[in-house]
Amino acid sequence: MAKRDYYEVLGVERGASEAELKKAYRRLAMKHHPDRNPDDKASEDLFKDANEAYEVLSDASKRAAYDQYGHAGVDPSMGGAGGAGFGGANFSDIFGDVFSDFFGGAGGRGGQRGGAQRGSDLRYTLELDLEEAVRGTTVNIRVPTLVNCKVCEGSGAKKGTSPVTCTTCGGIGQVRMQQGFFSVQQTCPRCHGSGKMITDPCGSCHGHGRVEEHKTLSVKVPPGVDTGDRIRLSGEGEAGAMGGPAGDLYVVVNVREHAIFQRDGKHLYCEVPISFADAALGGELEVPTLDGRVKLKIPEGTQTGKLFRLRGKGVAPVRGGGAGDLMCRVAVETPVSLDRRQRELLEEFRRTLQGDTRHSPKASGWFEGVKRFFGDV
Numbered sequence: 571m572a573k574r575d576y577y578e579v580l581g582v583e584r585g586a587s588e589a590e591l592k593k594a595y596r597r598l599a600m601k602h603h604p605d606r607n608p609d610d611k612a613s614e615d616l617f618k619d620a621n622e623a624y625e626v627l628s629d630a631s632k633r634a635a636y637d638q639y640g641h642a643g644v645d646p647s648m649g650g651a652g653g654a655g656f657g658g659a660n661f662s663d664i665f666g667d668v669f670s671d672f673f674g675g676a677g678g679r680g681g682q683r684g685g686a687q688r689g690s691d692l693r694y695t696l697e698l699d700l701e702e703a704v705r706g707t708t709v710n711i712r713v714p715t716l717v718n719c720k721v722c723e724g725s726g727a728k729k730g731t732s733p734v735t736c737t738t739c740g741g742i743g744q745v746r747m748q749q750g751f752f753s754v755q756q757t758c759p760r761c762h763g764s765g766k767m768i769t770d771p772c773g774s775c776h777g778h779g780r781v782e783e784h785k786t787l788s789v790k791v792p793p794g795v796d797t798g799d800r801i802r803l804s805g806e807g808e809a810g811a812m813g814g815p816a817g818d819l820y821v822v823v824n825v826r827e828h829a830i831f832q833r834d835g836k837h838l839y840c841e842v843p844i845s846f847a848d849a850a851l852g853g854e855l856e857v858p859t860l861d862g863r864v865k866l867k868i869p870e871g872t873q874t875g876k877l878f879r880l881r882g883k884g885v886a887p888v889r890g891g892g893a894g895d896l897m898c899r900v901a902v903e904t905p906v907s908l909d910r911r912q913r914e915l916l917e918e919f920r921r922t923l924q925g926d927t928r929h930s931p932k933a934s935g936w937f938e939g940v941k942r943f944f945g946d947v
């Protein structure tokens with residue numbers, strides 16, 4: 571589906587000023603915010619579109635790239651995350667791998683010269699059992715995070731005082747330095763671009779405006795997730811600096827190894843031991859599935875390693891589509907601890923095989939190969 575034009579999404583002219591963009595975005599974000607429109611997919615989409623459009627258009631360099639090249643000019647993997655701190659949105663999404671290079675370097679993204687900075691995105695690894703991953707679950711996680719200091723409400727300044735205009739840059743956040751013929755603009759070393767300085771720092775956060783805290787979040791894991799899948803909790807990352815929006819929290823799924831099943835995408839594999847007699851005569855086995863045991867008919871003459879497919883007994887993928895299959899690999903088990911009677915029966919059986927290759931389809935071919943290898947045919 572073709573992406574809508576970002577200006578169209580926000581309902582502004584192409585030449586719109588920063589203030590006009592912000593105003594339009596705020597209006598849309600308020601209107602379509604998921605907290606106000608619970609379970610309304612259309613609103614959620616409009617909210618996300620507005621976020622994405624604003625994220626790009628509010629950034630001068632991204633906007634220039636977009637104006638020149640359209641959607642191809644802005645990296646889609648960076649879209650859709652801006653302004654998420656709005657009222658603590660908490661809706662989740664499953665993403666593909668487009669976000670893989672996303673962690674860590676995102677701090678300050680969307681930060682504007684001399685002002686608010688978006689908080690960093692955080693990553694949390696969530697260990698799940700296979701059953702939880704297949705069926706979906708809700709888990710509470712405890713995450714460390716930087717939150718706005720309650721004492722100074724994030725300003726960093728002692729209660730009753732407020733930050734004053736930086737005397738080095740005069741509040742612009744940038745300073746000009748003369749280097750030979752060139753005049754270079756740099757972030758103000760004193761206020762680090764905020765344009766404000768704190769003369770009387772808050773005692774609780776030592777002027778940072780943010781303090782580390784733990785918070786407990788409830789994460790809804792949809793059925794079918796696999797190792798590497800990510801769930802985004804919008805606005806649950808680190809708090810922004812100077813009143814900027816919070817980052818996002820990415821919950822990354824890691825599915826633990828299972829005692830019986832190995833998973834490969836939507837298919838499950840398991841090994842089922844069968845007796846030598848069942849393999850030879852045929853029989854019925856009980857095999858495990860995630861929904862309990864089922865019966866599996868084994869034809870006579872089954873060799874070890876043979877795969878039996880149980881359709882639809884695998885995993886229904888989180889991104890849709892039918893459930894995969896369960897593949898049972900049979901392993902013929904050599905009987906041990908034979909008693910006298912069993913031993914006699916087997917010895918008698920062995921005598922019946924002697925010199926008759928019809929009963930050993932693998933061995934006869936194998937011995938032929940060995941003969942050819944040594945050239946003594």
Ligand SMILES: [Zn+2]
Binds near residue numbers: 738758759762765
């Ligand atoms: Zn300054």
Ligand SMILES: [Zn+2]
Binds near residue numbers: 720726773778780
């Ligand atoms: Zn404080």
